Structure formats: structure tokens, C-alpha cells
Amino acid sequence: xxxxxxxxxxxxxxxxxxxxxxxxxxxxxxxxxxxxxxxxxxxxxxxxxxxxxxxxxxxxxxxxxxxxxxxxxxxxxxxxxxxxxxxxxxxxxxxxxxxxxxxxxxxxxxxxxxxxxxxxxxxxxxxxxxxxxxxxxxxxxxxxxxxxxxxxxxxxxxxxxxxxxxxxxxxxxxxxxxxxxxxxxxxxxxxxxxxxxxxxxxxxxxxxxxxxxxxxxxxxxxxxxxxxxxxxxxxxxxxxxxxxxxxxxxxxxxxxxxxxxxxxxxxxxxxxxxxxxxxxxxxxxxxxxxxxxxxxxxxxxxxxxxxxxxxxxxxxxxxxxxxxxxxxxxxxxxxxxxxxxxxxxxxxxxxxxxxxxxxxxxxxxxxxxxxxxxxxxxxxxxxxxxxxxxxxxxxxxxxxxxxxxxxxxxxxxxxxxxxxxxxxxxxxxxxxxxxxxxxxxxxxxxxxxxxxxxxxxxxxxxxxxxxxxxxxxxxxxxxxxxxxxxxxxxxxxxxxxxxxxxxxx
Ligand SMILES: Cc1cc2nc3c(=O)[nH]c(=O)nc-3n(C[C@H](O)[C@H](O)[C@H](O)COP(=O)(O)OP(=O)(O)OC[C@H]3O[C@@H](n4cnc5c(N)ncnc54)[C@H](O)[C@@H]3O)c2cc1C
Numbered sequence: 001x002x003x004x005x006x007x008x009x010x011x012x013x014x015x016x017x018x019x020x021x022x023x024x025x026x027x028x029x030x031x032x033x034x035x036x037x038x039x040x041x042x043x044x045x046x047x048x049x050x051x052x053x054x055x056x057x058x059x060x061x062x063x064x065x066x067x068x069x070x071x072x073x074x075x076x077x078x079x080x081x082x083x084x085x086x087x088x089x090x091x092x093x094x095x096x097x098x099x100x101x102x103x104x105x106x107x108x109x110x111x112x113x114x115x116x117x118x119x120x121x122x123x124x125x126x127x128x129x130x131x132x133x134x135x136x137x138x139x140x141x142x143x144x145x146x147x148x149x150x151x152x153x154x155x156x157x158x159x160x161x162x163x164x165x166x167x168x169x170x171x172x173x174x175x176x177x178x179x180x181x182x183x184x185x186x187x188x189x190x191x192x193x194x195x196x197x198x199x200x201x202x203x204x205x206x207x208x209x210x211x212x213x214x215x216x217x218x219x220x221x222x223x224x225x226x227x228x229x230x231x232x233x234x235x236x237x238x239x240x241x242x243x244x245x246x247x248x249x250x251x252x253x254x255x256x257x258x259x260x261x262x263x264x265x266x267x268x269x270x271x272x273x274x275x276x277x278x279x280x281x282x283x284x285x286x287x288x289x290x291x292x293x294x295x296x297x298x299x300x301x302x303x304x305x306x307x308x309x310x311x312x313x314x315x316x317x318x319x320x321x322x323x324x325x326x327x328x329x330x331x332x333x334x335x336x337x338x339x340x341x342x343x344x345x346x347x348x349x350x351x352x353x354x355x356x357x358x359x360x361x362x363x364x365x366x367x368x369x370x371x372x373x374x375x376x377x378x379x380x381x382x383x384x385x386x387x388x389x390x391x392x393x394x395x396x397x398x399x400x401x402x403x404x405x406x407x408x409x410x411x412x413x414x415x416x417x418x419x420x421x422x423x424x425x426x427x428x429x430x431x432x433x434x435x436x437x438x439x440x441x442x443x444x445x446x447x448x449x450x451x452x453x454x455x456x457x458x459x460x461x462x463x464x465x466x467x468x469x470x471x472x473x474x475x476x477x478x479x480x481x482x483x484x485x486x487x488x489x490x491x492x493x494x495x496x497x498x499x500x501x502x503x504x505x
Contacts, residue, residue, distance in 0.1 A: 094370060098171060113167060158320055188397065196492075209222070245340055247298070254290075425471045
């Protein structure tokens with residue numbers, strides 16, 4: 001095997017980290033997973049069923065800070081990916097695993113079904129192709145429905161729509177809670193997580209890999225590359241067979257709860273060259289999501305929305321669904337798909353780099369596929385490393401109690417036991433102090449304002465954190481034993497409080 005110099009392998013290493021690498025600890029890991037997105041956390045969770053020393057290394061200060069937090073949150077049925085592709089296999093298996101996983105790990109998931117709406121008789125051929133591809137992929141319950149049934153399912157479907165592909169097994173999920181639940185369960189079952197730890201190089205060191213990070217070097221027998229948009233950088237460091245990932249941006253609108261029920265199913269337009277088109281869907285939390293666009297960019301950090309992108313969403317949104325209440329928009333956001341040049345998942349040991357396992361090119365339907373990817377990679381490593389079952393493995397995780405989901409009597413009992421559940425902190429989403437305390441103190445607990453937000457929804461409502469931010473900062477500072485000026489929005493330098501007004505000269 002041949003390796004380039006550290007500088008050849010990793011150009012950004014030179015600029016940012018050209019200094020002596022310290023060894024952060026002397027532990028030799030069996031497996032290091034780069035990236036705590038849904039892919040890395042799922043691999044970690046399924047690996048925790050076996051006896052192995054596993055560590056997830058993440059550059060951000062929490063799990064779910066990359067693409068996994070910014071997507072449509074659809075569990076695709078699996079009719080779309082090309083028959084025979086790994087993408088199709090992972091999608092169908094992942095979506096079949098999702099309902100049971102949601103029960104086991106207690107995250108919000110609804111099997112609400114999806115419609116792909118065909119607007120012109122001329123395009124019926126493509127709708128039928130999609131149906132046939134889905135049948136070949138093994139998707140159950142697919143049906144092409146005519147105008148009447150389509151409108152019965154979705155009354156706001158456009159008057160011009162001619163037919164739709166109905167997929168009853170499609171679903172919607174909370175992508176944050178899915179990722180957090182996988183990570184928490186992995187951690188409870190023995191997997192280490194290192195945050196604020198940016199991998200700068202992966203180099204072969206005799207009989208093992210050395211993973212160099214901004215916090216020092218870590219040694220490991222196997223590396224799992226689940227670095228999302230950066231998976232090509234790490235793959236190309238160790239393999240002569242280069243891959244290339246393009247960030248493909250998608251812009252969205254999120255509409256207020258007031259639109260709950262506007263659509264009950266995920267409504268897609270018939271897919272085009274750049275993907276599944278603009279969709280309109282309910283979220284598991286009662287909002288409506290509208291988007292995304294699909295624009296190739298160069299900047300792997302370019303998660304900003306653009307006026308052009310949002311204008312495009314507005315222009316295309318009502319092709320399949322009419323009268324969308326876009327005036328109820330409470331926020332917009334953008335996510336970046338990790339589009340690999342061949343539009344295929346790359347999962348498995350790199351041909352010319354033994355013990356380096358790729359999970360690269362995990363673009364949509366990566367969220368839907370995540371349980372299947374996690375299980376596939378864990379099983380691959382079990383077989384290669386002869387891993388034995390973890391006798392202490394407990395696959396069940398309880399989520400944060402949401403008093404809104406309890407009866408009045410249960411709620412009263414909960415408040416009696418713990419009065420913090422009677423203190424509303426986020427008025428828009430009715431999030432209580434009890435939920436925030438649980439979010440902070442559970443395994444891999446929240447350390448930042450976004451950490452609280454993604455675990456409890458405090459700040460995700462109509463006022464977009466205008467009212468609850470000061471209270472959340474206060475609670476975080478008190479519980480973590482630090483000053484309020486130490487609390488960040490999402491780690492790093494993202495501090496909100498820079499000083500006391502009275503200190504100003
Ligand atoms: C617009 C859009 C819509 C989508 N819609 C859907 C959908 O409806 N359904 C669906 O199934 N899928 C959807 N997807 C795809 C899905 O979101 C992704 O496939 C999935 O989230 C990828 O997860 P990941 O863990 O591979 O990547 P990520 O979530 O990006 O995680 C990678 C992690 O690696 C970390 N990392 C990167 N570099 C380093 C480093 N040097 N050191 C340490 N850590 C590092 C990052 O910080 C990040 O946390 C969509 C994607 C987009 C963008």
C-alpha cells in the first residue's frame with residue numbers, strides 16, 4: 001500500500017494544523033468512527049451490540065450538526081433509487097426497520113405515506129417507470145391512483161394533477177431525535193464520543209491507523225469514514241481510487257403549527273434530473289415543510305439559504321399542491337447533500353486500504369437508510385474482527401418525557417413529583433424546564449442552546465427562540481456550573497453574551 005505525505009493526503013491539514021501532533025491518549029481503539037451524523041451514530045449504535053472498543057470522533061460540539069439536521073425528514077419508501085443499487089437496498093431495508101427502531105429508541109416517527117404527483121398525461125410513462133422500479137426494489141403497497149382517490153387522500157392536490165404514485169409505507173421522522181437517540185443508546189452501551197475533535201489526517205502506522213486530530217492522535221485497528229460531505233477527503237487520503245463529493249444545496253421553508261393538517265401525506269412532484277423536486281409534507285411536530293431546491297456548489301460549509309433558492313421554492317411549491325399558506329413561514333434553512341459523482345452509496349472496505357471502511361456519498365435517502373447502513377457496517381466489522389456479542393447490550397432507550405403527550409391527570413402527577421415540569425420555558429412549543437433539565441443531564445447531554453433546541457424543541461416555534469433564549473442560557477449556565485457568557489449557540493465561538501451592559505464605559 002502506498003501513502004502520500006501528510007500534506008499530499010490532506011491539503012487543509014497544512015493550512016490549519018502544521019504543528020507537532022500530540023497523542024491525546026494511549027488507548028488503542030478497535031474502531032474509530034469519523035462523524036457523528038445519522039450514519040456514524042447508527043454504525044456506533046449497531047456496533048455497540050458487540051464487544052469492541054469504539055470511539056466516535058466529531059468536529060462539532062454535539063451530534064447531528066451536519067446534513068443530518070437539515071433535510072426533508074422523509075423516510076422514503078424506496079421506489080426511487082435505481083433497482084440493484086446499494087442505495088435502493090439500503091433505502092428499502094432502512095425504511096422497513098424504522099417503525100420498530102422508533103419504538104425501541106423512542107423517537108417521533110409516523111408512517112403517513114407519500115404521493116408522487118404527475119401533472120401531465122405525457123409524463124404518465126415516468127410515473128409507471130417509478131412504480132415498476134419500486135415493485136422491483138421490493139416496496140410493498142405501491143399503487144397508481146387516479147384523480148378521485150388522489151384528492152380523497154390529499155384534498156389540496158392541484159386541480160391539474162392527473163394521477164399519483166401512492167406509497168403507504170413512506171414515513172416522516174424527527175431527524176434530530178433519531179440521530180440523538182442512536183448516539184445516546186450507543187453511548188449507554190459503551191461507545192465513547194469525542195466532540196470538538198476535528199480529524200486532520202488518517203495515516204497508516206505499521207499495523208494500525210493513526211487518526212490525527214486537533215486534540216492529538218488516536219490509534220485504531222479499523223476506521224469508519226462517516227464524515228458526510230468530507231468523506232471524499234478521508235477516502236482520498238488512504239486510497240488511490242479517488243472519489244468526489246459535490247455539496248448539493250437544498251433550501252426550505254418551515255411553516256407554523258397553524259398549518260397542521262394542511263397536508264397529511266408527503267407530496268412529491270415527479271422526480272427530475274436533480275432529484276425529487278419540491279415537496280410539501282407535514283412534520284412529526286405539526287409544522288409543514290416546503291422545499292428543497294437542488295443546486296451544486298463548491299463550498300462544503302455553504303449552508304446559507306439564498307434569495308434565488310427560496311424564490312425557486314416559492315415558484316415551484318404549488319405545482320402539485322395548491323393554496324400553500326407560505327405566509328405562515330416561521331423560518332427557512334438549507335442543507336447540503338453529499339452527492340457522489342456516480343449517485344451511489346459507497347459502503348464497505350476501501351479496495352486498496354484494508355481496515356478503512358467507507359460510508360461515503362450518503363445523500364438522500366441517507367436518513368431513511370441509516371438503520372440499514374448501521375447494521376450492515378456493524379455486521380461487516382463483526383465478521384472481519386470476529387466480534388463477540390455484548391452481553392450487557394440494552395437496545396431500549398427512553399426519550400425525554402413531553403408533558404403535552406400526557407393526560408391531564410398524568411401531567412399533574414408528573415408536576416407533583418417534579419415541579420420543573422410545571423414551568424414553561426418555551427411558550428411556542430410548550431417546553432418545560434423539566435424537559436430541558438433532562439436534555440442537559442442525560443447521556444451525551446445538551447451543552448449549548450442548539451443542543452437544548454434539538455433535544456426538546458425549545459426555540460423551534462413561531463418566535464424562533466426570541467423569548468426562551470435568555471431562560472435557556474440561564475438554565476444551561478446553572479446546570480453546567482459555568483458563567484452565562486460561556487454558553488454558546490452551537491459550540492466554538494458562537495457565544496451570545498459578550499459582557500455586561502453596565503461594564504460599558
Ligand atoms: C436538502 C436535503 C434533503 C434531504 N432529504 C432527505 C430525506 O427526506 N430523507 C432521507 O432519507 N434523506 C434525506 N437527505 C439525506 C440525509 O440528510 C443524509 O443522507 C444524511 O443526513 C447523511 O448523514 P451523515 O451522517 O452521512 O452525514 P452528516 O450528517 O453530514 O454527518 C457527518 C458528520 O461528520 C462530521 N465531520 C466532518 N468532517 C469531520 C472531521 N474532519 N473531523 C470530525 N468530524 C467531521 C460533521 O461535523 C458531521 O457531523 C437529505 C439531504 C439534504 C441535504
